[in-house]
Amino acid sequence: MNQMVNTVHLTKDYKKNRGIFDMNLQIKQGEVVGIVGKNGAGKTTTMRTLMGFIHPTDGYSEIRGLNSWSQASKTKRMIGYVPGEIAFPDTKSGETFLNNQLKLLRASKDTYVNDLIQRFKIDLTADIKRMSKGMKQKTALVCAFMTKAPLLLLDEPTTGLDPVMRDAFIDLVLKVKANGTTVFLSSHMFNELERTCDRILFLKDGKVIDVVDQNKFETIHSFQKVKIQTSTSEGFQKILTSFSETSHVNSENHEITVLISNTKVATLLVLLQDIEIDDISFDTQTLDNYFEKELQVK
Amino acid sequence: MSFPLLKQTFKSNFAVWGLVTLVMNIILAQLIMMKQTRTMMAPMYYGMLVSTMVALFVVICGNKLLAGQVDQGSMAYILTAPIRRTTVAFTQMIYMVLSLVGTYGLMAIVSVSANNIADAGFKAQTLVNLNIGAFMVAFAFAGIMFAASGIFNLSKYSLGTGGLLIILFILLAIVGSFATYGVDALKDVQHLTIVSLFDYQNILIEGSKWISKLAVLGGIGVVTFGIGTTVFAKKDLPL
Numbered sequence: 333m334n335q336m337v338n339t340v341h342l343t344k345d346y347k348k349n350r351g352i353f354d355m356n357l358q359i360k361q362g363e364v365v366g367i368v369g370k371n372g373a374g375k376t377t378t379m380r381t382l383m384g385f386i387h388p389t390d391g392y393s394e395i396r397g398l399n400s401w402s403q404a405s406k407t408k409r410m411i412g413y414v415p416g417e418i419a420f421p422d423t424k425s426g427e428t429f430l431n432n433q434l435k436l437l438r439a440s441k442d443t444y445v446n447d448l449i450q451r452f453k454i455d456l457t458a459d460i461k462r463m464s465k466g467m468k469q470k471t472a473l474v475c476a477f478m479t480k481a482p483l484l485l486l487d488e489p490t491t492g493l494d495p496v497m498r499d500a501f502i503d504l505v506l507k508v509k510a511n512g513t514t515v516f517l518s519s520h521m522f523n524e525l526e527r528t529c530d531r532i533l534f535l536k537d538g539k540v541i542d543v544v545d546q547n548k549f550e551t552i553h554s555f556q557k558v559k560i561q562t563s564t565s566e567g568f569q570k571i572l573t574s575f576s577e578t579s580h581v582n583s584e585n586h587e588i589t590v591l592i593s594n595t596k597v598a599t600l601l602v603l604l605q606d607i608e609i610d611d612i613s614f615d616t617q618t619l620d621n622y623f624e625k626e627l628q629v630k
Numbered sequence: 631m632s633f634p635l636l637k638q639t640f641k642s643n644f645a646v647w648g649l650v651t652l653v654m655n656i657i658l659a660q661l662i663m664m665k666q667t668r669t670m671m672a673p674m675y676y677g678m679l680v681s682t683m684v685a686l687f688v689v690i691c692g693n694k695l696l697a698g699q700v701d702q703g704s705m706a707y708i709l710t711a712p713i714r715r716t717t718v719a720f721t722q723m724i725y726m727v728l729s730l731v732g733t734y735g736l737m738a739i740v741s742v743s744a745n746n747i748a749d750a751g752f753k754a755q756t757l758v759n760l761n762i763g764a765f766m767v768a769f770a771f772a773g774i775m776f777a778a779s780g781i782f783n784l785s786k787y788s789l790g791t792g793g794l795l796i797i798l799f800i801l802l803a804i805v806g807s808f809a810t811y812g813v814d815a816l817k818d819v820q821h822l823t824i825v826s827l828f829d830y831q832n833i834l835i836e837g838s839k840w841i842s843k844l845a846v847l848g849g850i851g852v853v854t855f856g857i858g859t860t861v862f863a864k865k866d867l868p869l
């Protein structure tokens with residue numbers, strides 16, 4: 333079995349319930365795994381531990397069987413990293429920086445690097461101190477991908493990217509995934525990961541409280557979020573009593589949002605025959621709704 | 631040691647190093663060449679100015695070598711390369727020591743040359759010894775700053791401890807130097823600063839006491855460089 337990442341009871345306890353706790357995570361080679369959670373959930377702490385930048389207070393983590401703390405200089409040979417906070421050294425231009433970085437990696441500027449630069453439309457002549465957040469993020473992405481490392485650890489890689497660049501990023505992740513690269517990436521935007529990830533871990537207060545895999549994706553997508561506004565309060569009451577699972581209710585406007593499985597849509601439509609409706613919309617359930625619900629329960 | 635890193639460090643610190651080295655050499659040459667200042671050269675330059683000026687470079691650069699880059703976050707890019715942390719610290723230390731060797735080596739050459747040109751009457755060996763002594767102070771300063779830089783993740787703490795300590799040593803040395811001019815009560819102040827371990831007066835009279843004192847400065851430097859490297863290799867880095 334080609335295990336790329338393995339964490340065993342991995343814990344970094346910053347006290348006061350902060351940090352990460354008892355994380356047991358296995359990522360196989362070629363998998364793309366996402367980790368989502370609100371600010372402060374512990375995503376960056378997880379990444380830093382895997383990078384060997386911070387020492388776990390309990391448990392350990394391994395990259396291809398090598399301990400990420402004690403054998404950090406070896407594990408980093410296998411990792412391309414995008415830090416959560418991007419700050420470049422004081423060099424003149426993006427070009428100098430990338431060249432310096434290639435020298436540190438003992439690599440040279442080949443067609444792949446140029447391809448990455450073009451893909452993200454990076455202006456290498458730009459003064460590195462005057463770069464916008466998005467430009468810095470793109471340069472950091474090039475830095476990580478150009479390592480051609482078998483494992484990419486990307487901490488909130490799409491921060492500051494515009495929608496076009498976000499798509500370019502997703503394309504790139506799918507492309508390297510096809511080549512067998514393993515990707516572990518974090519995000520605080522739940523939906524963003526759906527297109528790339530085989531699995532998504534949901535992190536709350538440093539604990540993995542849910543894992544969404546392909547099966548669960550399908551289950552989640554098999555639900556409809558139906559937003560209905562009725563003309564009368566009788567109609568409103570009728571829906572309210574028939575459907576228990578509602579995510580939003582506003583009795584003043586007669587507005588109600590129900591969550592129903594695809595198989596129950598027919599039942600809803602039958603019920604709606606006798607109800608006067610001002611407005612209605614159907615949306616397939618997304619991870620956003622799903623996690624919102626999860627958060628309320630747990 | 632990592633050569634690519636050494637080169638990057640050299641480049642990014644060249645301006646400060648070059649400026650400080652240039653100014654130090656010009657002032658030294660001036661003091662030796664001009665007749666009126668010649669007798670005051672040693673107490674003024676080696677007793678005070680040299681340590682003050684080099685401290686500027688040591689504090690600014692020493693902070694930047696480790697703590698500054700951790701604070702800023704750019705250390706992440708160095709450490710994503712397959713480099714051991716000890717190698718990073720060691721390379722930065724090598725840079726610091728080599729650049730000081732460069733500064734004081736140049737000063738030895740400049741002072742001996744100025745002495746010859748102006749026929750100032752110093753023995754060449756005395757001038758070389760003065761520069762060796764001044765180098766040892768710089769070496770100890772560098773070690774102290776390096777330790778602070780390796781221990782702390784924030785520039786403000788690194789500068790607030792290492793930088794402040796170095797300034798304090800210099801101030802005490804300046805105050806203590808008045809003991810030479812008859813204020814005997816200030817003699818004890820000299821024991822509070824490592825700068826006085828550079829016994830330039832003993833070098834001037836061609837004594838031998840100064841050698842063992844310099845060994846203490848060397849010891850301070852070695853230990854503090856060691857502390858900086860060790861702590862940097864073992865601590866958590868917010869990168």
Ligand SMILES: Nc1ncnc2c1ncn2[C@@H]1O[C@H](COP(=O)(O)OP(=O)(O)O)[C@@H](O)[C@H]1O
Nearest residue numbers: 346350351369370371372373374375376377378
């Ligand atoms: N060095 C540290 N000391 C104390 N607490 C920390 C430290 N680093 C992170 N934390 C805390 O740990 C929690 C997780 O932080 P982090 O991993 O950065 O979250 P995320 O990246 O998901 O936003 C936060 O509450 C943060 O304040």
Ligand SMILES: [Mg+2]
Nearest residue numbers: 375376377416
């Ligand atoms: Mg974070």
